[in-house]
Amino acid sequence: MLIILRKMVLNVPGIRSASTIPSYDEAVKALNNLQSNAAYLQNVKTHNSATNTNLKDTRKYLLRSGITMEELDKLSVIHVAGTKGKGSTCAFIEAIIRKHGFITGFYSSPHLINVRERLRINGQPMPEEEFTQSFWKVYESLDKKKEHDTDMPQYFKFLTVLMFHVFLEVKVDVAIIEVGIGGEHDCTNIVRNPVCVGITSLGLDHTMLLGSTLESIAFQKSGIFKENTRAFTVSQPKEAMTILERRAKEKHCDLSIVTNYQSYNWRNGPPTLSIQSKVQWCNASLAIDLSKTWISWKTQNPNFGNDNGNNTTAPSTVTNQLNNNTTSSTEVTRDLLNASDSSTQRKILNISNSKLQTKLNSSNSASESSLEKLQCSSTISFEKVAEALSSCKWPGRTQILCGKSMDFYVDGAHTIESIEFCVSWFKDVTRNSPERRYLIFNSTGARDSLKLLKPFRTLSFEKVFFVPNVAGTISKTDQQNFSVTTQEQIRRCQWHCEIWGDGSTFANSVSEALERIKKDSSENSNLTNKPQVLITGSLHLVGAALALIDPDLTMTTNY
Known part of the structure; x- marks a missing residue:
């Protein structure tokens, strides 16, 4: 498998061989069966018991799958936590470092259409065949060693273990790892010696798991700080920043606030980001500072991770030696x-x-x-940084897709702060536009729907559709969600209709909503412009929509 994956890295067609292993679709079905059911999640939220054993369990499953912690230490890691923008930040980091000629591994969540999006090598999702082979190798290893029927890692934990296998086998130069939820107890936090870590903007989300104050959120996110590791954060509210600074001091972690995006040594001024919205500037700054730190470290440690017997030092330790x-x-x-x-x-x-x-x-x-x-000036090219930032593709975030029948404005915003940014962005890009506007929205979990919907009142929508995270005309195994049932989502959508009142309606799927918008537009023959459709509230809803309008994630649509 290593040979096949290395060929993928080098853009050489892989060698396909006959195999008796189960199919990709069967692998995804088996993976879906590892999802936490709604009852389990409610128990975690009520008693907060499972998170305390999360790291211990992850280490157990990692060892059972055939990787020791010492072997895991051979990965050169950039670890990123935060409430808003951590996926975009990681995408920027990946693009910058790859543009400098390094082999990148990028682990993110959730996926939009295919689960393989979560494990990327050199910016590309793992091909089906390689994913399938790796999946069954790890799955069967863990299944053989389980001590009882339910002794298997859950969905995200399994993918994390799988990710470590893939990145170690491919021998990526860098593993860019996005935290799942929180940080302190997140299963990605078994990484012991990251080269550097980053904290994106903090806000209130997953409060039943992480706490209901910014201080508690900051405490959980700063759990990824490690001793003698470089850490960076964007500007934070005072109460959050106080916790980050205290935790950094306690952990002997060097914490810095990132440079202003417009203040870097740009040759022709700050580049226009491929991910639209000025709010992305702070994510880009965080990505630049983390990339600079990693590239500087890599320049000094080109052979880190090689099995040559000389490589026993932790990357974070050597990084800090460069500052001495x-x-x-x-x-x-x-x-x-x-x-x-x-x-x-x-x-x-x-x-x-x-x-x-x-x-x-x-x-x-x-x-x-x-x-x-001084240490970074000779190791990073801001021309390459500018090229990377302006060409980075990260679907579903402040994304505009101009179709044949309508134009789509797609954003996975799902917190109060990110919703406010989404509304501001939508106002900016549709300013002075006479077209009819429609909203397709969904939100799951314990989020405050009344507060989430309030900012949209400032926009003049012809109609608002509340829709479960279901595409409709297609059914992809990758998008099955056992954690929140469709019936539960339908009930929540109907409640959203009651909250919004006049002008709102329920649709069973994204496909149904789009067809009704088409019909509404065709009945108004006096309209000369295409309707504008804002799709937001959940990355899972965005994924269902993109499965219809851009199933290959080409960043274009013919819908």
Whole structure:
């Protein structure tokens, strides 16, 4: 499988061979059966018991699947948490680092159409054959070793274990990992030595799991901070920033606020982002600072992860050695290579880290900033950064698709803050436009529907459709959701209709809503322009819509 995946990385057609393993569709069905059911999720929310064993369970399943923690340490990781924009930030990071010639692995959630979107090599979702082979290899290994009938990792946890297998086998230069929920107890947080970590904008979401205040949210998200690791965050509300700074200090983690997007060393001014909306500027800044840190580290450690016996140092440790004025990184690396055994190497690192910590404690932020610019200036190309940011594709986020019968404005906003940004973006891009506007909306979980819907009142919609996350005319196994049943979604949609009142209606699927919009438009023959359809409230709803209007995620539509 490694040979096949490496061929995929190098854009060489893979070798397809006859196999008796079950099909891709069967793999997705087996994966779906690992989804947490609604009753289980409610128990977690009520008692908050499962999260406390999440990391322990993930390590257990990882070991059962054939990977030790020491082997996992060979992955060079960038870890990103946050409430809003962590997927976009990771997509920007992936594009920047790939543009500099490195092999990237990118793990994200949720997927829009195909589950393979969650595991990307060099920006491309895993091909079906390779995904299927990897899936059954890990699944069968875990199934054989289970101690009782339900002793299997749940959906996201299984995919996380699978991701580690794939990225290690392909030997990606960097693993860009988006946190699932929270950070402190998220199963991706078994990573012990990330090169750097990032925190995107924080807000209230998943409050039954993470807490109902910004302070509690910040505490959970900062759980990805690791000792001697570089951390970056965008500007945060004061109460959140206080927690992030305190946690960074407790964990001996070097925390910085990112540079203003317009202040980088752009040759021709800041590039226009491919993901529209000014709110993405802070995500791009976070991506740039994380990419700069990783590329700088990689330049100093080109052979990290190779099985050559010399590579026992954690990436985060070496990253911080680069910031030390008292002990040069060249001297440390030379001493490590000359050490006779791992014990001697650890002593060298302990001495170096001690000197480093003393230096960091006495440094001011200005000198650190200058040193960072100095160390990165020769390793990152802002021309390549600009190209990456302007060409990065991340469907379903402030996305415009101009079709034959209507124009679509698609955004996966699902928190109060992101909904407000979505409304602002939609106003901007449809300003002075006389077309009829329609809203297709859904929201699941314990979110406050009244607050989520309020910002949309400022927009003049001809009609508002409340729709479950169902495409309608097609049925993809990848989009089955056992955590929230369709019946539960229908009840919530009907409640949304009651909240909105006049001008709202229920539709059984996205397809039904679009057909009704078509009919409404055709009945108004005096209209010369296409209707404008805003689809938002849930990334799962966005996925169902894109399965209809852009099933191959080409960023275009003929609908």
